[in-house]
Amino acid sequence: MKYITSVILFLVITTMYAQTITVLERDTQEPISGVLIYAAKKNKTVTSNLSGRANLEVFSASEALFFQALGYKILKLRKADITKANNLVYLQPKLEGLDQVLISASKFEQRKRDIPQTIVNINAGDIAFDNPQTSADLLESSGNVYIQKSQLGGGSPIIRGFSANRLLITVDGVRMNNAIFRGGNLQNVISVDPFTIQNTEITIGAGGVAYGSDAIGGVMSFYTKKPNFAQNDTLQFSANAVVRYATANQEKTGHLDLNFGLKKWAFLSSVSYTDFDDLRMGRHGPDDYLRPEYVVTENGEDVIVQNNEPRVQKPTGYDQINLLQKVRYQPENDLNFDLGLFYTSTSKYPRYDRLIRSRNNELLAAEWNYGPQGWFMANLQITKTNANRQFYDKVQTTVAYQNFQESRFDRDFQSAIRNSREEAVNAYSMNLDFEKQLTQQHYLFYGLEYVYNGIHSEGETENIETNVTLPAVSRYPDGSSWQSIAAYASYKFKPSENFVLQTGLRYNHILIDADFTENNLFLNLPFDKTEIDTGALTGTAGISWSPNDMLQWRLNGSTAFRAPNIDDVGKIFDSEPGSVVVPNQNLKPEYAYGGELGLRLNFNEFLRFDMATYYTYLDNALVRRDFSLNGETQIEYDAELSTVQAVQNASEAKIYGFEVGMEAHFTEDLRLTSQYNVIGGKEQDENGMEVPARHVVPYFGNVHLIWKHTDVKADAFLEFNNELSFSQLSPSETAKDYLYASNANGNPYAASWYTLNLRTQYQISNTARISATLENITDQRYQTYSSGIAAPGRNLILALLYSF
Structure with a gap:
């Protein structure tokens, strides 16, 4: 029995x-x-x-x-x-994806067809297939984001002519931008581990209502993977392991993630380690990019040695480790607790664009390294859905702490003095975001935000011959703080499936407190303390109209702003040889006023076009200009007589452009995609004359032919840039001629380039997958616009994924 x-x-x-x-x-x-x-x-x-x-x-x-x-x-x-x-x-996904659910426009889920802005989504499958080395490379693969690199350990995004602290980065809804994000190029995005990203949403254009300061040109929202629960009372375990190798920089990468799931608890652990060697450029292109010589220190003496392999950019290598721990608790179906712990650290890495500078045909620097860049974040998010309360249906509370570590070490050629400056930022934030469906046609999103940044900064000089260390002027005023208090509300009116109106307002109040007492031991500033108390009101309004299945119109108008931060108000640094930036206490927010008209055409699920044209006017732009300190236009800084400069509200800019994307499905297995971006812009120089804007990049685009059948997927693609002539470069770029090729008259210009590439993937079994990519097949030698480092030459990337 x-x-x-x-x-x-x-x-x-x-x-x-x-x-x-x-x-x-x-x-x-x-x-x-x-x-x-x-x-x-x-x-x-x-x-x-x-x-x-x-x-x-x-x-x-x-x-x-x-x-x-x-x-x-x-x-x-x-x-x-x-x-x-x-x-x-x-x-099978639909071609046009208008029913795709997106988050970044309002912080809550909405269908793509309801959003009047252009938003690009990169999902986990795309990321796994693209197999990017860094998150900067991931953004570049979208075809809508341009990436500048000053060194191998970097990647500064540019969207519609805006860069650095005029773009906002968020991770799981928490803003990564902090009070020392600068107007120059930034490499913080590489702290986000691409192996842990579930999807990335890129808002093209202003996002000031939902996200506040800095979201002038766009918002890059990274959403990391969540732990998976078990479907019964037994423990559910899964894991993924990846190894990858690339020839152009001898990349060696290993990744492992582990998921433990119970009915109400789930845990996800991830670790990634990458080691990069010096980067090799291509064989065919301008000789200006070659590295014929470099500096080494032998027996305590700096000497210039000939590079036996001038296509190898010495030194550029570094390594990086990324750790992630996620904990998820779901006591009820409509209540979630999500805890995320992130840690990223790099080795020191050379700032290559500073190491190639020369004067009278002699290299200027013996050392120029960023010290280990570190980022830690603890993020707790509590989400309650189906609340059906009087004032909200869904509420999300996010509390986060972040710690940023940065440092810089430089020494001139044959100098005994090494300058070092170290910075740390402790960033605390709290967000309350609410969603309420008022009726079948009316929706309300609103929320509150508080952000506090505390800055630690110190400087010193070290005599490498005597080992004597002395205090020096720090990059920022030590102990300074930056605070932001904000409230926003966004309203959606949807009278039918074919028409949506969205509008919103946000008020931000900014408080800055900076004490220059310590730095005044080295600089005789006319003030000891700076306090800024200012506010900014921004708004947006847009419509999305789909008269039929073939056609969708989007029209959006918005304002955005960027409040001064500690980098603007209190920075002291050498911007370029012979120039030094000093603090300026008389700053106020810069404002952007913009509009966008978009059109999406969908021809019977076979062919789709997605087009947009836009215009942005930037007023009271915060820019670096010549300045005087106590009536002096030159001071001595790091033992060099330097022209005094400061960040000032001294300019205006006009940015405009057109972008078009195309996707054609020839069969269920074969499709063609393409993206092309046209950008133009002018800004005012010191004399009030219009000159080319600094971050207006060349026209750029790509074409992909993608084939997938059963277990095999292949992508043959072309990437290209137009030329920017000498007359099209901004004055700040022509001053950096060491970054560019030279034309027949000896003037710098950004050369055009293209690459042919092939990416393949084969699903060996349910648990194993292999991918192989051959980039830059014709071995072109090129640099992306404003970059200090040449891009990889012919590059074979091999990766193996095993799931268990």
């Missing part, structure tokens, strides 16, 4: 397990939650869970089932056929 009971129990359990299926996206192999599964009469329905799983025991074996989800084509399958296919169901 016991034997019979055991057999029956075994058969029942086996039958129940056999009727549990998993719904996956066809291209990415990622699970799809919220899939509605129903029979023809719709009298029985099932929905897939967060892991894409659903139990089909309510349906008979002969029934035909329909699978329906937002953003995917409806699929019809017989239940018996699903069993034969190992209980796996694959859904």
